Amino acid sequence: MLVLLYLPIVLLAVFSLNNGTTLTFPLKGFTLTWYQAMVGDQALLGAARNSLVVATAAATAATALGFAVSQAVLRFRFTGRRLLLGLAGAPLVVPFVVLGVALFLLFTALGIPRSLLTIAAGHSVVALPYATLILLARMVGLDPALEEAAMDLGATYPVTLRRVIIPLLGPSLLSAWLTCFIVSFDEVALANFLAGGDPTFPVFLYGQLRFAQRLPVLIAMAVVLMIGTIILTLIANRLRSRD
């Protein structure tokens, strides 16, 4: 089963090194042409850079908000507590095409031009449930007495946050951030509606896939980014399991 899951991915890597624009057996021969073309392709590199910017912004916002949600929900009793928790998880149950057109309509009505910022705003919403779940799971295991002790000894809440809570959560915060980063970095269905003239890599890829001759270069870039994402995932997993 696991072999079957890997077969198509391996085939893509083979394709990016194959001397041809279709994946036809027998293979034509080994080449690095596509990777060379990739390095000189400004539009492609620009899209990849945009993805990094968007994913960094979205992951940072989602992690900060997910942290606030999980702290508020676990450490306080208040009206709207369950509403807040439900709201933070709700983006998971709305299909991206629906949220995509909804955000598109909102930005249009407000006269906000579509840009990398609007994509990042949308991604921060869909990544929030992941950050909240990861941080909640970790915070449940933390002893609230540690925070109370700090507060009893005269630390204000912001100080307690900075000196006690965040250091204790450290690896989980990073793991949540990396997970959100990957969610945003790979997202296309929502970004399609929110991108202006400057696309992220998945949006760019989606737009270019019609042109068969472009395919090997696009796949080469995608393989490079895939290796990066896999490394980030492994780091996130490592951080989570160490806690």
Place this chain on the structure above:
Amino acid sequence: MLGRRGSLRFLAAPPFVWLTLLFILPLLMAIAISFRPHVGPISFVTGWDLSLLQYKKVVDSPSWLRLLGISIGMAFVIAAVATVLAFPIAYFLAFRARARAPIFLVLLLVPSATSFLLRVMAWKLLLGSNGAINSFLIWIGLIREPIGLLLYSQAAVIITLIYVWIPFAALPIYAALQRIDRSHLEAAADLGSGPWTRFYRVTVPLSFPGLVATFVMVFIPTIGEYVTPVLVGGTKGIMYGNLIQDFFTRAGNWPLGSALAVVMLGVTLLLVVVALRIVDLRRVVA
């Protein structure tokens, strides 16, 4: 100095405001636009002569409703098959892998971290008429002419999406299986039940909430799909999501597109309500 009340406001206000502005407000906006009879520039001030015209158009279009039905059916099949196929992987990880479990978990995380578009593209390259499967079969002499039916069909969309979701589906099932108290299984064994009975009477019922949650988690993104159908489905494999996307891009009829989107939102929320009736999803998450 922030007191306890102040701290709460400091924590709860930003996510509340953020989600209201970027999640609740846009959805309300789409609902409001769907009641507009006219196509035209949208603003908050003008154009609020509300009507049910767009919904009437949806109800009066048998082909759209059929497409909705087809998409629900496809999402159902994809979510069910992906959940069933992911189960043995998760089971192996939770009960059989033992010390090697972390390695297998990593092996499972890698494909789920691989770009979604890339994995869809992989199937396009595999299924195409001069793609990997056809050319491989010709090369080894099994067939002479390429099989033309592989790509650009509903089946291609279903196969591709099942493949895409399996690793993602295995993770929550694995979590559900791990939470099963092993002493229940030991007790069943002590009371004389064999491995199959233990599986059907203990393991499956105890992991059932996790299975329902997994099904929903695959069903929702699948019903909204429009990217995969374009890439591997062609005209025969289009889904309801393509219809919505069309009205926001080429056709440029936002009120009608909004009505179609609201219908989809309704279907999804209905499914979530039904799922919550079957199992307490909050307990699955916690």
